[in-house]
Amino acid sequence: VGCSGQKGAEGGGDKAAGFKLGLVTDTGGLNDQSFNQISWEGAKRAQKELGVDIQPLESKRDDDYIPNLTKFAREKRDIIWATGFKFEKVIPEVAEQFPNVHFGIVDSNLGGKIPKNVVAVTFKEHEGSFLAGVAAALTTKTNKIGFIGGISSPLIKKFESGFRAGVKAANPKAQVTVAYAESFNDVTKGRSLAKNMYNSGIDVIYHAAGGVGKGLFDEVKTRDKGKYWAIGVDMDQSGLAPDHTLTSMVKRVDTAIFNITKDLKEKKLETGKEVQLGFKENALDLAKSQHLKPDVMKKIEEYKQKIINGEIKVPKTEAELASFK
Amino acid sequence: MIDILTNILQTTVLYATPLILAAMGGLFSERSGVVNIGLEGLMTIGAFTAAVTTINTGSPWIGVLAAILAGIVLALPHAIASITFKADQVVSGVAINFLALGLSVYLVKYLYNSGQTPTVQKKIEALSIPGLSEIPVLGPSLFKATAFTYIAIAIVIISYIILYKTTFGMRLRAVGEHPHAAETAGVSVIQLRYIAVLISGALAAIGGACLSISIGSEFNQGTVAGQGFIALAALIFGKWKPFGTLGAATFFGFAVALSLMGQLIGLVKYVPSEVLSMAPYILTILALAGFVGRAVSPAALGKPYEKGSR
């Protein structure tokens, strides 16, 4: 058993000519049914379509990031992906030490100071969340909507702000209740929050809370179909509660990883830059769902266009949200 | 207002249920004189086994049974080390925690090549007791709970009866207070402590199962995330008594419920949500420092039993 699929990568660097990719996960691990896993999908696609040699390393603790990155750098991999904002501080350090290796970081722009051999990929989650907000605002019957965040951090606040802006834009009468679990894995808390929200009349809840969000699906499943809804995040989470998942805000990290790896391999990429991805690049979207009514879909599409052509500027922080419209 | 009360009560019950189960496990072990800091690990193995078994058999009740079995099996090394080999009980409990977390995640990765199990489809869901569940406030929280909650409360009552009304219970308490007295009265200290530690494994594992196949619907390394330690705290807080422990676990659940409610009624505008999340822990400290104070543990707690020594 084991991960036989990954064998052969360690052949001792037989073909010097081959393009080699390494991917270091954050502490969530490779198969986290979320962010890291989607990233790895992108790497696998690169292996299949481009013949790239790929190899993953999981981090058990924050301590492991540097050794893992270093390990790949010493193997002289052509690009080393670091998945997650948690790598924000360590990437510059390693990048400086190995100027001849390329690094890619997802979800952070390194505060704008991006070393020459690094490419920083960020997503406009607030924009995707805005559409989730629109979907919620147009689906709610009670005009009460919920948002469950994991740990209050600027990244999650970005989701919250976008989401609330979307609700405000599409249905100003709807109220959004916000709660943070201050955890990414306390399912009980997620479930309690969801339970309390639904009990108090909220009928649509969006989450950006990792494992805590699973509690949301656990709760919504026990409630009446067609009346209570959950909106997933990062990937299409409808599998968790098929009849209750309104949609999910999907981040196509896989596409991003694939495209950038491809560009680098074909030497078309200029590194030392931030690559911001949004609707235009097809990197964000709402998952297809039979539960979204056609007129809602239409509205969502309209807003999406408005965001793409800059008519709507979606807020990223609470401060920006306060002055939105 | 009624809504808020209902919500608070529901959250309290939800949170307290696994804590009660695990803490009652701890109670048996510690009343017999064996420290059980391994509750966290026992819950973990219970959560893991219940999830995997339920996924494979489609029956959550078989999952619970399997969890009980696994809890007993994992408690066995703790019993052997601390009773037969007279190891330091804290050490052995710490080892249980390492073992459980290591083994369960290792197995999950081996079985599913992933950091967590697939989603458990058939779970133990809430059970409305007709009539009673219609009572305002109390109904929705107490009589529309899952089987685990009823089991937890039943276990508290049964434990009380066992502990104070039956031969086994009296012997158990005697063994935890003065094992030599028990031995000279013809009670087998070793045998009783084994039974107590194994019961502890079983109950803590049910608590774990509650997390993975009732409240949640999968197992990963964050499933238990410290609740075994909270259960241990509840046991001490409850002064090693069944109803005291029930009360302590409920108090903790209640404190969490208050902090969640604080968010939902918009307190976050004034108080950072991290501070609200701290509240249950601060409340517990205040309660202990202010009202509860000294906890007298079973006299022989933590001391390996050696025949003939004193």
Next chain:
Amino acid sequence: MSQLNKQSTIVTALISIFLGIVVGAIAMQLAGYNAITAYQALFQGSLFQAFDLGETIRTTTPLILAGLSVAIAFRTGLFNIGVEGQMIIAQLSALIVGIKLNLPPGLHAIVAVLVGGIAGALWAFLPGFLKAVRGVHEVIICIMMNFIALYLSNVLIRNWLTESGADSTPKISPNASLRVDFLSEMFDHSRIHLGIVIALLMAFVMYYLLWRTKLGYELRAVGYNPYAAEYAGMNVKRNIIVSMLISGFFAGLAGAGEVLGTHGYIAIQSAFTGIGFDGIAVALLGANTPIGVIFSALLFGVLTYGSQNMEHMAQVPPELIRVVVAAIIFFVAANISGKLLDVVKTKRRAKES
């Protein structure tokens, strides 16, 4: 006599480690992994190259300090399960000094380390105080304080210590860093830092404090028998508090070392690092003695750091290492190897006679 005992302790410890490794091997073979490759990878990946060796030492450093912290409390009859929280608060305090103050190199680091230690001590004060004055069990308060530390650290980082949009603090001033060029270069740019020197120094301090000073004499007396300590005119309550303060100080140094040496910043944390809990096992495995703690921390360091490579080279989930550690702890605690040795000895004696 005591010489003989010491020798046999080392032998039994080695046998226990060996048995633990065997248990791990069995678990791997049963699951179809190659145990030999895996262990090769583990030791190669942690000891054979300068970089990895440096990182192993870096991993070991906080484990030594956390282990000492737990051990010193145990010696006084207290169970400090709050190292985790004390480390968090110490990290935060050391970081604040590292960011906000402007001091010359060296001095800055010293101040930051000390502030970290003191912060850890203060965080440990409450459990000690409540235990001494109100008789509240320190274990509960410590557990509660761990969670409070985690949230407190997050709220301060988010609202005060980050530039907008970041999930982690800025880096500390290089003046406050515990990393020194010659060490980093000796170990091929690994993150080894002066924390290891502090840790070894503190092991000596613990020995000296407990077995050479008046304070140590009192602490041990209170730990073994508070009634006799009272009879001897010692202030039991004060000693309980002092013990927790010292224990917290050691934990604080572990935290300060992490932020000033290893990371240089703190991110918003979603969970505990686990170093504090590992410290309990380290202390117990090291029999609560300074030397024992150093070696058991090293063992933990090798296993923890090496397990990454084990996964990389042999695809074995690194969690297996926790099983190995658990087995080792069991074997040491139950003194299985000691009993095995006894059996061997009596057999030999029987043959001889």
Next chain:
Amino acid sequence: MNAVEMIGITKRFPGIVANDNIHLTVKKGEIHALLGENGAGKSTLMNILFGLYQPDEGEIRIHEKKVTITGPTMANKLGIGMVHQHFMLVQPFTVTENIILGDERTSSGFIDYKKAEQEIQKLSDQYGLKVNPRAKIADISVGMQQRVEILKTLYRGAEIIIFDEPTAVLTPQEIDELMAIMRNLVKEGKTIIFITHKLKEIMSVCDRVTIIRRGKVIDTVNVADTNENQLAALMVGREVSFEVIKEEAKPTRTVLEVKNLVVEDQRGVPVVNGLDLEVRAGEIVGIAGVDGNGQSELIEAITGLMPIKQGKISLNGKNVAHLKADKGTRARRITEAGVGHIPEDRHKRGLVLDFGINENMVLQNYYQSPFSKGWTIQYDEVNKYANRLIEEFDVRTPSHETLARSLSGGNQQKAIIAREIDRNPDLLIAAQPTRGLDVGAIEFIHRRIVEHRDKGKAVLLVSFELDEILKLSDRIAVIYEGKIIGWVDPKTTTEEELGLLMAGRAKKEGQ
């Protein structure tokens, strides 16, 4: 008919043969004494009979049938009961719970407390034990606890009852009552094996006595055919003098003065209640009294281990009652003011069992020169000092680093006495200084206490052994319900007079 025969019993512990080919025969219906020094092997032998240990060699016959006693349950079945040296009672349990433990009778699965209580009441009445089945063990006196132990054996239908040093913890009255109970038991057909260090007790109730020395049987004799001196000589292998040779006291200035002292226990009940006391240099004042009349609290208050509610305590004319300090630090100031204290519970207060002898020897002055310098302890000095005391006070220990835990009770006590006397305190407080010790050790300790007096120091002695009080004291104060209710002169008083006073019957005419 023989109730018990133990034939060729040998039991080895690492490094020692505790029982060496012991033969013991106990006839049915007799009270048979076991006599021997500390560590002679008496408890070991009885633990074997009760199934707690397995003998390495030898066989046991009960009622002339060969048996193998695998454990206490088995012993119970054979009709053997044991009242242990250290009580085997669960403190938070009630009397009933303790008695039925291990032999519970249930109705439909639950313990039938009512029936048990009735049964216990009946037994208690039958043997005149006066035990309340509902009382909590923690709340009853030591003597009462012992009766619970006896009831435990009776409840299990014991025919042969072993008493291991039952009188070491009893007051004179309680001892008399116990002797009566033992006679009662024999009358009802029971057989008794009785371990004691007190020759007088053997003389008064026993039929025969077996003497054990270093694990070997020396002799078995009929009590009627022997006397105390002969027994003592058989036991230690030399002549023992029971008389404490001491000259007339020459008391001088007052060292300790206690006036109107009130001390409350944890529940706020005054246990010392308006007590006055005076001890002068050069005299030994003995405090006689039944256990629980405030002796322990009086001592703990004087030594600073317990807070004082009201009253005055002065040492050498200086008030030390209200030293503003925490328990420990107050104890230290009082120690420094010149008080030495041999505590009644040597394991609880007197020693840190897990410290070496060396570290225990400086428990009261480790912080002073020459044992410490700056913040360090000077172990060379400590060891030198410990070795001197070990030598001078004949503490039998392999080395000065040996843990106190592994010393025998007698040697532990010698170590404490060495420490306290060598500091040469103006006031030496000795509480139960010879409890549980054999006559040899007692002789030694008594001599040391008198020597201390003769150096011109004050000694306050608290003991439940009337003999000891009578022999050592120059003046005797009788304590009753927290007050001194009378003073007597040891040279003129009688045990009867003392006994009456101790029972609270104040003397008619003033003294």
